[in-house]
Amino acid sequence: MLFPTLTFHVFFIAVFALVWACRDNSALDNEWRKIILLVASWIFYGAWDWRFVALLIASGILNWSVGEMICRAREHGSSPEANRTAKRWLIVGVAVNLTILGFFKYYGFFLEQLNAVLHTAGWERDLPIMEVILPIGVSFFTFQGMSYQIDIYKGDTERASLLDITLLMSFFPHLVAGPIVRPRHLVPQFQSVPKLTTSMAAAGITLILWGLFKKTVIASELATNFVDPLFFDPAAHSSLDLLLGAYGYSVQIYCDFSAYSDMAIGIAALLGYRFPWNFNQPYRAHSLQDFWRRWHMSLSQWLRDYLYIGMGGSRHGKRRMYFALMMTMLLGGLWHGASWNFIVWGAIHGGVLVLERVWRDVRPKQWKPVPQWLAIVGIFHIVTLAWIFFRMPGFGDAIAYIGGILSLRGGTLTVTPLMVALIALGLSFNAFPRDTIQHVAMALRRAPAWRVAAFAVVSLVVLEAMRPDGVAPFIYYRF
Amino acid sequence: MDDKTEQEQPKAKARTGKGTSRKGTSGATAPKAKTRSASARRTTAEEAKPPRKRPARRTADVEGDTAAKPVPARKGKAAAAALETKPIAKKAAAPAEPKPPRQTQEDRLPELPPAPAELHPIGFLGEGPDGDVTIHPVPPHLPSSHPHDEGLEFGLSPVDLDPDVRVREEAGLGWFIRILALSSVLLVLFNSFAIDKWAREQPVTKLNSQVLIAAHQLHAEMKSFHLDAPLEGLRSAWHGIRDARWPGSAANREKAADHSALK
Numbered sequence: 001m002l003f004p005t006l007t008f009h010v011f012f013i014a015v016f017a018l019v020w021a022c023r024d025n026s027a028l029d030n031e032w033r034k035i036i037l038l039v040a041s042w043i044f045y046g047a048w049d050w051r052f053v054a055l056l057i058a059s060g061i062l063n064w065s066v067g068e069m070i071c072r073a074r075e076h077g078s079s080p081e082a083n084r085t086a087k088r089w090l091i092v093g094v095a096v097n098l099t100i101l102g103f104f105k106y107y108g109f110f111l112e113q114l115n116a117v118l119h120t121a122g123w124e125r126d127l128p129i130m131e132v133i134l135p136i137g138v139s140f141f142t143f144q145g146m147s148y149q150i151d152i153y154k155g156d157t158e159r160a161s162l163l164d165i166t167l168l169m170s171f172f173p174h175l176v177a178g179p180i181v182r183p184r185h186l187v188p189q190f191q192s193v194p195k196l197t198t199s200m201a202a203a204g205i206t207l208i209l210w211g212l213f214k215k216t217v218i219a220s221e222l223a224t225n226f227v228d229p230l231f232f233d234p235a236a237h238s239s240l241d242l243l244l245g246a247y248g249y250s251v252q253i254y255c256d257f258s259a260y261s262d263m264a265i266g267i268a269a270l271l272g273y274r275f276p277w278n279f280n281q282p283y284r285a286h287s288l289q290d291f292w293r294r295w296h297m298s299l300s301q302w303l304r305d306y307l308y309i310g311m312g313g314s315r316h317g318k319r320r321m322y323f324a325l326m327m328t329m330l331l332g333g334l335w336h337g338a339s340w341n342f343i344v345w346g347a348i349h350g351g352v353l354v355l356e357r358v359w360r361d362v363r364p365k366q367w368k369p370v371p372q373w374l375a376i377v378g379i380f381h382i383v384t385l386a387w388i389f390f391r392m393p394g395f396g397d398a399i400a401y402i403g404g405i406l407s408l409r410g411g412t413l414t415v416t417p418l419m420v421a422l423i424a425l426g427l428s429f430n431a432f433p434r435d436t437i438q439h440v441a442m443a444l445r446r447a448p449a450w451r452v453a454a455f456a457v458v459s460l461v462v463l464e465a466m467r468p469d470g471v472a473p474f475i476y477y478r479f
Numbered sequence: 480m481d482d483k484t485e486q487e488q489p490k491a492k493a494r495t496g497k498g499t500s501r502k503g504t505s506g507a508t509a510p511k512a513k514t515r516s517a518s519a520r521r522t523t524a525e526e527a528k529p530p531r532k533r534p535a536r537r538t539a540d541v542e543g544d545t546a547a548k549p550v551p552a553r554k555g556k557a558a559a560a561a562l563e564t565k566p567i568a569k570k571a572a573a574p575a576e577p578k579p580p581r582q583t584q585e586d587r588l589p590e591l592p593p594a595p596a597e598l599h600p601i602g603f604l605g606e607g608p609d610g611d612v613t614i615h616p617v618p619p620h621l622p623s624s625h626p627h628d629e630g631l632e633f634g635l636s637p638v639d640l641d642p643d644v645r646v647r648e649e650a651g652l653g654w655f656i657r658i659l660a661l662s663s664v665l666l667v668l669f670n671s672f673a674i675d676k677w678a679r680e681q682p683v684t685k686l687n688s689q690v691l692i693a694a695h696q697l698h699a700e701m702k703s704f705h706l707d708a709p710l711e712g713l714r715s716a717w718h719g720i721r722d723a724r725w726p727g728s729a730a731n732r733e734k735a736a737d738h739s740a741l742k
Contacts, residue, residue: 006677013659020652201651203638205658225721265637270655274636417723442640449657456658457665464673465713 001047002471003263004216012267015040015172019271025193034167034190037271044172045136052135059100060166063145066093067152071159086153093149101142107132109338137176139335141169143302148183150306157184164190173264173271177257177476179278179298186273194272202445203438205452207266209459210437215259215474216467218426222252224468226419231391234401238411242404248419249391250384251426253475254282257296260474262437283383283430286375288352291383303332322357326350341389341398348386671701672710 001008018036022029046053066089073085102110111129118127148165151157160168164187174181230237230245237245261278268275278298285291292300311324326347333346363369370378385402392398433439444452667674678694681687701707 006673013663016659023652196651196655198651198654199640200638201655201658203640205655207637221721262637269636269638274638276636413725413728416721417725418721438637438640445640445651449654450661453658453661453665456662457669460662460666461670461710462713464670465710466717469676 001044002473003260003267004212004467004471011040011044016270020196030191030193031163033194034163037172038163038167038170041167041170041172041175045170045175048136049133055100055135055138056141056170057166059097059141059145060169061162062096063093063148063169064160064162064165066090066096066149067159067165070149070152090149090153094146097142097146097149101138104132104134104138106334106338140178140180141175143180143299143335144169144183147180147302147306151183157182157187160187160190171268171273173267174275177260177264177474178296179261179264179275180302181275181298182302185276189273196270196272198445199441200269200272200274202452203441204266204269205456206437206441206444207262207269209456209463211259211262211266212460212463213259214255214262214426214429216463216471218422219252219256219259220468220472221466222248222255222419222422222426223472226415227252229414231401234397234404237404238413239405239407239409241411241414242401244415244420244423246384246388246401246405247427248423250283250380250387251423253387253390254279255426255429256475260476281430281432281434283380283427284376285379286372287356288349288379288382289356291379292349292353299332299335303328307331318357318361322354325353325357329353336390339393340395341392344389344395344398345386348382348389352382667697668701668706669709671698672707674698 001011015036018040019033022033022036042053042056045056069089070086070093073082073089076082108129108131111127115127115129145165148157148160148168152159160183165183167190168181168183168186169175171181171186227245227248230241231249234242234245258279265275265278276298278296280294280297282291282295285294308324308328311327312320313324314321327350329346329350330343331346333342333344333349336342336345369375388401389395389398392401444455447455674694675698678691681691683691698707
C-alpha cells in the first residue's frame, strides 16, 4: 500500500475516523486508540505480505521482553552482578535482532561471497543458496527495536508496555521507510492522549501535499523518463547525458526519500503524533559532516549514538576516531543492502569524512578556508559520485558509468528541457527560504476550512494532471 | 558523523542548562520587563527566529511576567526571542522580593488548555548557574540557534509551527474533518479520473465488480458534465511540456519533417 494511491487514501480515512472516535481523554480510550493503530499498521504491512506480519509481531515481543529482563535485572539494585545480567540480556537482544536482519538481508550475499572464496580455494561444489524474500522495512523496525533495548540498558528511556513497543515498531506512517523514531521520542507520546491542533493539521496537510509533489511529479518523472533508461544502458548515451543523469539521480533520490518522510510526518501529525525532522536541505551542505546532519537525520543520529560513540567516538584519540568514522559509514552503507556497491558508497562517505577531519587538523592557519559556495558545489559532486555506486547494480557498472562521463563522448542528447527544469527545480529546493513549508502551513491554519479544502483539491488535481501513470515504489522501500 | 554532539549529550546539557548566554540572573525580572521589546529589536535576524518548537504557550499569570500584553503577530518571533532570556525566580528563592503587579483581564490571553508535563506554559524550564529557573522556548538540551543553521537535533519536528500569539491554538479535529469532507466531495466531482484509473488497475472479483462498475459510471457521468475539463486541460498542457525538445535537436527536426510531409 503506497502513500500516493487511492487505496491508501481510503485506508487512512478509515483509520483516522476510528482513531479520533476514541475522543474520551481516559486512559482506556487511549489504549483502544493504540490498539486500533496497531491493527491498522498490521493491515498496512500485510498488504505486501501477510507472512511477515508475524515477524513484525515476534520482533516487537522480543524487544519488549529483553527490555523487561534488563529492567528486572536492574530492579535488584545496581550491583556489578545486576549490571552483568542486564548486559548479558542486552547482548542476547542485540544478537537476535542482528541475526534476523542478517538472515533476511545478508544471507544470500554472504553465501555468494563464501562460494566465491571456496571456488578460489579449489572447492568445486556450490553451497546451496536459498532465495530469501526481504521483508519490507526490516532494517527500520529492527533498528528501532534495538534502540529500545540499548536505551533501556543505558537508562535513556522509560520502561514501556508491550503495546507501546509493538506500536512503536509497527506504526504504519514510519514502518517501511522511516524516519527511525526513537522510543524516548514516541513512547511518551503514546502514553499521553494525542490532540490534533490546527497547527498540526495544517502542517500535516502541507507536508502531505508537498511530499506528493516531490514524489509523483519530480522523482517519478525523472526516474521514468530520464534516469532509469540512462542507468540501464550508459554506453548508449553521451557524456553530457550521463552527467545530467547523475545529477538527476541525486535529485530523484532526495525528492523520493524526503517525500516519503514528509508524508509520514504529515500522516502521523494528522493522527496526533509528532515525528522528528528527517531532511534539512541536504544539498546545501558545505562539508560531508554537515551533509550527514541534513540527510536521513534519523539514521545518521542512530549511527552516531549507537555505533560511532559505541566504538569510542572521539574520546580515544584521533586514530581511533578516524577508525570509528570509517567503520560507521561502512556499516551504514551495508545497512542499505547486501552489495559491494553500498560498501563502496559507505567507504566514499567515510573516507571523505576522515579527510575532512585530517584537513581540519593539518591545514595551515594562514590558509583561508574554501569559499562556502565552492564547498557546497564540491560536496554536492562528491555525494553525486557516491550515488552512482548506490544506484548501479554492480561495481563494474558504476565504474563504466563514471568512465562514460569522463570519456567526453558526444552523441545525441536525450535529456529534454523538462528534465533539466526538474533537476534545477529539485536542486533549488535546497536554496529555498528555509521555512517555506512551515510558512504555508501557518497561513493555512488561519484560513477557513472551505478555503483549505479548495487549496487541497486544486493541488491534487494539478498533481494528478502531472504525475506519470502508475506509482513507482519509494527507493527506500527495499532497505 | 558528528563528533561534536557526542560531547553534548542531552543529559549533560539538561543538567547544565545549555545556553548560558541566554540565561538571566536572579532578581533581574522586573527591570528587564520594560526593556524586553527594545532588546528584542536589537537581536539579529537569526536570533529573532526561535527554533521550531511545540507552541510555547504564553500566559499572563506566570510569576514575574510583567509584559503580558498580546504581541502583534509580526512581532511574534522577536517576542519569543525576548522570552528566551527571561529568568523567573524559584518559588522559594527570594521570598522577600515584591511580587510584580497582577495583570488586568484585558491583558490576558484566552485561557489555554493545560500544557504537557514537560512543557512550561511559555517554554521549557532550565536551571541557571545561580540556581535560577530559566525559560527556554525549546527544551534546554536542544540547540539555541535556528534549527536550519546548526543541523536539527532529534526531537524537533516540522509540525511544530511558530506559535501564533494572536490566535488561540484551537482543537483542529473539527476543522480538519470539514476539510476532509469538503475536499472528498470536490475530488469525486473534479478528479473522477483518478477513481476510474484506480478501478481499472484492480483485479475484477465478485466482491468488487459492482464498485468498479460504479467507478466507471461515475467518471462517465462527470465527463458528461465536463467536470473533468480542468484536469484534461492541465494534462494536455503538461504533456505538451513533456514532449518539448531542444530547438534544433534530432527529434525536433524529425517532427518538423513530419509536419511538412503532411502539408
